[in-house]
Amino acid sequence: MMAVIVIALIFQRNLFSVVVLAGIYSFLMATVLVALDAVDVAMTEASVGAGISTVLLLGALHLCGGEEAKPLQRGWLPLAVTLVIVGALVYGTLRLPAFSDPHAPIHTHVVPRYLEQGPKETGVPNVVTAVLASYRGYDTLGETIVVFTAGIGVIALLRRRRRDKDGR
Amino acid sequence: MKREPVLRVVGKMLIPYMLVFALYVQFHGDFGPGGGFQAGVISAAAVIFYAIIFGLPAARRVMPEALVEAMVAAGALLYIAVGFAGLLLGGNYLDYFVLDTDPVAGQHRGIFWVEVGVLVTVSGVMLKIFYMFAGRQRED
Numbered sequence: 001m002m003a004v005i006v007i008a009l010i011f012q013r014n015l016f017s018v019v020v021l022a023g024i025y026s027f028l029m030a031t032v033l034v035a036l037d038a039v040d041v042a043m044t045e046a047s048v049g050a051g052i053s054t055v056l057l058l059g060a061l062h063l064c065g066g067e068e069a070k071p072l073q074r075g076w077l078p079l080a081v082t083l084v085i086v087g088a089l090v091y092g093t094l095r096l097p098a099f100s101d102p103h104a105p106i107h108t109h110v111v112p113r114y115l116e117q118g119p120k121e122t123g124v125p126n127v128v129t130a131v132l133a134s135y136r137g138y139d140t141l142g143e144t145i146v147v148f149t150a151g152i153g154v155i156a157l158l159r160r161r162r163r164d165k166d167g168r
Numbered sequence: 169m170k171r172e173p174v175l176r177v178v179g180k181m182l183i184p185y186m187l188v189f190a191l192y193v194q195f196h197g198d199f200g201p202g203g204g205f206q207a208g209v210i211s212a213a214a215v216i217f218y219a220i221i222f223g224l225p226a227a228r229r230v231m232p233e234a235l236v237e238a239m240v241a242a243g244a245l246l247y248i249a250v251g252f253a254g255l256l257l258g259g260n261y262l263d264y265f266v267l268d269t270d271p272v273a274g275q276h277r278g279i280f281w282v283e284v285g286v287l288v289t290v291s292g293v294m295l296k297i298f299y300m301f302a303g304r305q306r307e308d
Contacts, residue, residue, distance in 0.1 A: 043202060044209070047210055051209065052213060137278075141248070144247050144289050148289050155237070
């Protein structure tokens with residue numbers, strides 16, 4: 001179903017339906033994440049990917065019109081670059097441990113300690129929250145700063161535009 | 169969309185539940201899925217919903233731009249302040265064990281305030297971006 005939506009996305013020229021299809025894709029992705037037991041990520045995907053970004057894209061669409069412009073030239077070079085990168089990524093995954101292999105390095109390093117000691121040390125039953133806010137506090141601080149920087153960037157960009165308009 | 173009675177009534181009924189759900193996701197994040205990021209996005213979505221139905225000026229009255237901009241910075245500052253609180257009480261930066269006499273309670277307190285910081289920044293940024301985009305189309 002996701003593959004069908006991606007193919008529809010590629011061949012769709014009306015940007016409004018592209019936005020709606022991307023929202024549907026996000027919801028399908030969220031269900032996949034629920035199936036992988038990553039409920040926290042699924043929730044984020046459903047609310048950010050399908051909710052907020054759809055609204056923001058629709059707002060942007062209102063500003064710039066709903067039809068995609070015809071491409072100026074055939075994109076053989078971009079296609080070749082994409083294929084090379086896809087090939088490299090697929091080659092990189094070949095040597096990864098099998099999915100949900102209990103002896104994979106990621107499951108033997110710090111994960112057992114988090115799972116065994118986390119509830120005792122932090123008193124928080126949800127391990128995701130414990131890791132996110134406590135063990136990986138620096139990472140989450142960085143993420144918060146990234147979100148903050150994004151907001152500041154948007155403010156800086158769009159404010160200046162408005163002042164130009166006033167000056168004219 | 170201001171004159172659609174069905175939308176207005178349904179919106180008025182739904183928005184309180186959306187905000188309560190955001191708070192639930194925030195404070196129940198210790199036990200179930202959720203946390204600051206998700207709760208921030210959900211609460212911002214509630215205000216965006218309000219803005220779409222009742223118009224941008226009404227939303228600006230509920231959540232003034234100055235408040236939203238203050239939220240953007242306040243959340244990040246709160247997070248950093250929690251880190252320095254640990255530093256002042258004799259631990260490392262972002263060390264929660266020293267925030268209370270009982271280390272587990274200290275962890276709880278640290279995680280709680282950090283998540284509040286994330287919530288405030290995320291919802292502030294989402295709202296601010298929406299205001300920026302929506303405000304432009306009003307001017308054109």
